[in-house]
Amino acid sequence: MGWTRFFRRRYWDEERKRELEAYLEIETDENIARGMPPEEARYAAQRKLGSTTLIREEIYHMNSLGWLETLWQDLRYGLRMLARSPSFTVVAVLTLALGIGANSALFSLLHDALLERLPIPRPQELVQLTWVQRANYGSNFNWPDYEPLLEPQAALPGLFAYLNREATVRFGEAAERVRVQQVSASYYSTLGLESLAGRTLSAEDDRPGAAGAAVLSYAYWRRRFALDPSVLGKTVYLEATPLTIVGVTPPRFNGLDRMSPPDITCTLNAAPLPDGSSYYVYYFTRLHPGVALGEARSRVAARFRALLQNELKSERWMSDIKLDVRSAGTGVSLELVAPLAILGLLAGMVLLICCTNLASLLLARAAARSREIAVRLALGAGRRRVVRQLLTESLLLSVGGGGLGLAVGFGVHHLLTALLELDRSGTFQYRLHLPLLVFTAGVSVLTSAVFGLVPALRITGVGLQNAMRSGQASVARRSLGPTRAFLVAQVAASVLLLVGATLFIRTLRNLEAVDAGFDREHLLMMTVDPRESRFQGERVTALLDELMEKVPALPGVRSAALAYIPLFGHSAQKQVWVQGDAAGDGPAVAFNIVGPDFFATSGIPLLMGREFSTRDRAGAPLVAIVNEAFARTYFPGQNPLGRRFGDHGPKSSGQYEIIGVVKDARYTSLRLPPRPAVFQPLGQLSQYPPLVLHVRAVGDPEKMVASVRRSIQGIDSGLVVYGVRTMTEQISGTLLQERTFAALCALFGALALGLCCIGLYGVTAHSVTQRSKEIGIRMALGAERGEVLWLFLRETLLLVAAGLLIGTPAALACTKLVRSLLFGLTPFDPSSLLIALLLLAAVATAACLLPVRRATKVDPMVALRYE
Helix, strand or coil, rough: CCHHHHHHCCCHHHHHHHHHHHHHHHHHHHHHHHHCHHHHHHHHHHHHHHHHHHHHHHHHHHHCCCCCCCHHHHHHHHHHHHHCHHHHHHHHHHHHHHHHHHHCCCCHHHHHHHHHHCCCHHHHEEEEEEEEECCCEECCCEEECCHHHCCCCCCCCCCCCEEEEEEEEEEEEEEEEEEEEEEEHHHHHHHHHCEEEEEECCCCCHHHHHEEEEEHHHHHHHHHHHHHHHHHHHEEEEECEEEEEECCCCCCCCCCEEECCCCCECCCCCCCCCCCCCCEEEEEEECCCCCCCCHHHHHHHHHCCCCHHHHCCCHHHCEEEEEEEEECCCEEEEHHHHHHHHHHHHHHHHHHHHHHHHHHHHHHHHHHHHHHHHHHHHCCCCHHHHHHHHHHHHHHHHHHHHHHHHHHHHHHHHHHHHHCCCCCCCCCCCCCCHHHHHHHHHHHHHHHHHHHHHHHHHCCCCHHHHHHHHHHHHHHHCCHHHHHHHHHHHHHHHHHHHHHHHHHHHHHHHHHHCCCCCCCCEEEEECHHHHHHHCCHHHHHHHHHHHHHHCCCCCEEEEEEEEEECCCCCEEEECCCCCCCCCCCCCCCEEECCCCCCCHHCCEEEEECCCCCCCCCCCCCCCCEEHHHHHHHHHCCCCCCCCCECCHHHCCCEEEEEEEEEEECCCCCCCCCCCEEEEEEHHHHHCCCCEEEEEEEEECCCHHHHHHHHHHHCCCCCCCCEEEEEHHHHHHCCHHHHHHHHHHHHHHHHHHHHHHHHHHHHHHHHHHHHHHHHHHHHCCCCCHHHHCCCCHHHHHHHHHHHHHHHHHHHHHHHHHHHHHHCCCCCCCCCHHHHEEEEHHHHHHHHHHHHHHHHHCCCCHHHHHCCC
16 A cells, blocks of 8 residues: 555544544434343444445545546445345346337438438438428429429439329239339439449430330349349330330339339339329439528529419419428438337327436435435535535446447337338338447436436435435435335326327227228238230120129129229219209219129119119110219109219219219228228229229138139239238228227327336335334234235325326316327226326336235234334
8 A cells, every 4th residue: 555545544543433422323323212221232333334344444435546447346335236126126127127218219310211311412402392382291292294494404413303103013923012213314323322232323214216125123133033133125015015124223212202113113114104194203403512591502403493384274272382492311201200209299298207207216225325425425425526426326326227228229110110011111120330339328318417417416415424324215215205206206197198099099999999890800812913914905895704703703702893993991982963953063073983792892872773783885775873972962762763863073964874872981091980982883984093892702702812812813824913911901900000000109108007017016126125113113012914004005005196186187288189189088088087087006016015914914013123
């Protein structure tokens, strides 16, 4: 030991000698008051204060060593203290892991969707052209009306257009539905992308009469062709249009829309326009270095205004529409903003509950160490020094919680991507990249600093005389005031999440119980495209007739029918003019084009007249079937059979004869009431679009998919079958938003409820342990176990009641924001609120009963002897 350390230690001993003697006298007096003889009382006090030797040595070293050695000693001492309380350490680390893991998973989604830049050179220069009409934001433009925008400009070199759509692609004899991206020729050159194999698209590929070219994405090349390089130069057919595969994009590039990564990319002029003469495209460009967004907007605005005026032909609308230019270096994922915002709110509340839970645990643990901390302060350790030691222990807990939270985040990320249906794109992966690690570390450190500081300051502010004279239990009780406040906050936050979960779950149940007007069970749907057949013209009709003969004859099939639009989930509408209706133009009605046996297959009852049959073909009188809502709207109190209407203006009002009336059904959404609808016979079409085959099975419809597909392929191998789903899946898909909200609120509500119970259990168990002497005295004086049980249960229930009183008005206020998302109930639904409150009260009661019942079973003499 050096001379400096020797003199410092000696001075330290002389300075503290009188204080130790004073504390020895205080402890001796307390022992005598407990009934000990004077000599035994002094000996017990000497033994008790003799345990402070380790503390004294540590304080000396902390004062004499450098800051780095002091930090290392803090870490070692903190690890030893946490190892001595394994139950506390495990609960605290798990609590933090849940909160940090949920937020890490959300940050990973947020980073991939909105923050991560596209893997292209200088992504910050990429911008998107948009338009704004008052408060409405639009991002697409009618093509080819706005094709002149692509003309080169000095400030906007390489302006390009693109769209994403699904299409049928044939390679050899195999055909499948893929995601196709059609772009202008400058797409790849503007983005600055080089091909992984072959080449990308060029201006030569977009010239009139040029052979079509296609570029495969790396994911599709790997999935469909197993990375076979010989696929370059071969021909693939995009809806009967031949395209030559000329290249493959790099692995990391998945297009501009992260939600819909393309499989095949070709030029806009390489394939015919889908379903009409025009469609909508997105415009992007790259700014020159030094060119501001405002300058780029002003240069392209004049050309946009000219095209807009040519489209609208009205100055009245011109003043409301303005062109805008927005940064697009992160791609297009705007549809994720609202779900991620809701997720952020839920995850933030869970993290807040975790932090308050941690603060409660730290307060309870610090209260149990009140005498130790008081002795440290008495032996010369400054308050700042003790607070730093306690914060070091909090930091160790946060490091453990953050590390485990990364693992928890993987599971939460997988669950969230499945609920939001993001796992299909393959672009949202949970990767331990630097931003995620920095975010997790930041949340961990912030958690330990903010919610570890309150207990540290609270316990180091307890007076030394109070700590030594009043005893550990009384100090602990005084130190639990903030703990109870934190528990009340946890209960209030849990009420908010549980009420939201209850409302969304009941909304989902109400929607699932809605009578859709048809039989949703045992119904299978799949789409076939006659345009991909080797048959043409009238031979397509023969093909469909053969299809409707073979499929219903399959074992396990009760009936089958074709339709232009699926029975549920999609809609089309038209304007009709009823013969003899003086009101003129009526509201647009829903319509569908269906084949024979459609209503029998779908389970929609026929109320009057007849169904379509094979005699309703081209050349036969035009007929139609209407639903009850149509009959009530246009023929109130009359027989609609034989009445007529048209769909090509007032002069066509005698075009269709009504031959039947069917029961009302919901065709687009379970939320919307049935609307007027008309049905036309499929046989009277001159050209056939893609058709939806509805198959009514005897048993499980999913077991019929293979046999129905083989039957179709047996008729014509060129017929592409896609969109296979059951009616249950179809309806479930329309409830995706409600199911997502219900699942997310239930998930985070369960997390909040579990964390709240952990906090209640921990604080109650700590309170019972610190008051074991009081329990022993009460029971020794004749108190019944039930009385002691109610004593602690009452204190816990008062905390829960306070949380309910705060959380209930907050929940009612917040549920007003989701009024439009509810169905069959109001935001102030009393049963939903009662369910949430009873669930929370029941779980909270169970959480505090276990430690209290265990305490009441202890022998009073054992409890008193322990004290």
